[in-house]
Amino acid sequence: QKEVEQDPGPLSVPEGAIVSLNCTYSNSAFQYFMWYRQYSRKGPELLMYTYSSGNKEDGRFTAQVDKSSKYISLFIRDSQPSDSATYLCASSLAFSNFGNEKLTFGTGTRLTIIP
Amino acid sequence: GAVVSQHPSRVICKSGTSVKIECRSLDFQATTMFWYRQFPKQSLMLMATSNEGSKATYEQGVEKDKFLINHASLTLSTLTVTSAHPEDSSFYICSAEQGSSNYGYTFGSGTRLTVV
Numbered sequence: 001q002k003e004v005e006q007d008p009g010p011l012s013v014p015e016g017a018i019v020s021l022n023c024t025y026s027n028s029a030f031q032y033f034m035w036y037r038q039y040s041r042k043g044p045e046l047l048m049y050t051y052s053s054g055n056k057e058d059g060r061f062t063a064q065v066d067k068s069s070k071y072i073s074l075f076i077r078d079s080q081p082s083d084s085a086t087y088l089c090a091s092s093l094a095f096s097n098f099g100n101e102k103l104t105f106g107t108g109t110r111l112t113i114i115p
Numbered sequence: 116g117a118v119v120s121q122h123p124s125r126v127i128c129k130s131g132t133s134v135k136i137e138c139r140s141l142d143f144q145a146t147t148m149f150w151y152r153q154f155p156k157q158s159l160m161l162m163a164t165s166n167e168g169s170k171a172t173y174e175q176g177v178e179k180d181k182f183l184i185n186h187a188s189l190t191l192s193t194l195t196v197t198s199a200h201p202e203d204s205s206f207y208i209c210s211a212e213q214g215s216s217n218y219g220y221t222f223g224s225g226t227r228l229t230v231v
Contacts, residue, residue, distance in 0.1 A: 006158075007157065035205060036222075041206075041225065042223045042224055042225060043119075043121070043210075043222035043223050043224045043225045043226065044159070044210050046209075046220070046221070085129065088159070088206060101212075102149070102161060102164065103161070103210075103220060105147075105158045105159045106159060107158040108156075108157075108158050110156070
């Protein structure tokens with residue numbers, strides 16, 4: 001079993017719809033949870049990160065973590081064609097001031113917003 | 116914000132040759148950098164952790180003699196694919212973390228390696 005599971009999609013939704021992307025994880029020691037967006041042939045870029053359980057909102061994006069069920073979600077409101085990309089969830093055990101904490105990634109979900 | 120530059124973005128090489136990929140942190144110092152490999156439609160697989168001034172730490176199943184990592188300075192890590200084979204063709208990405216309150220690793224733009 002992979003430590004972080006993510007439905008690879010593809011997922012297609014019409015412009016303006018609310019998108020829900022989800023991951024599950026198995027390692028209960030994970031503390032930090034991140035969502036990355038990756039455009040084709042580019043490196044991933046960080047969208048949001050959360051610590052432990054709870055919600056975090058940034059513009060049209062909301063990240064949600066439920067540690068009791070080991071469930072990670074990303075919601076995109078008023079989706080735009082420019083949101084079309086692959087979205088990767090990631091988790092880590094701890095935060096490191098020295099930047100040496102490993103990330104464990106999900107497979108990524110390919111999202112297409114249809115104009 | 117933190118910027119990680121990766122070069123080259125694309126390289127084609129012949130079987131048996133070696134290829135070097137550079138990863139630079141442009142506006143911060145990184146004692147640790149990470150090297151990933153990504154196959155089409157698959158996730159990032161961590162290959163190794165690059166540590167400035169010491170040996171890299173390789174993940175299980177990654178051949179350290181084939182994928183040579185050198186972290187010569189606080190802003191530069193290199194990955195050399197030695198004696199490349201077609202099965203080494205992949206997308207290689209590096210990342211680094213600034214180690215500040217802005218948690219989140221910054222990734223390079225990736226290198227598409229094709230071995231012919």
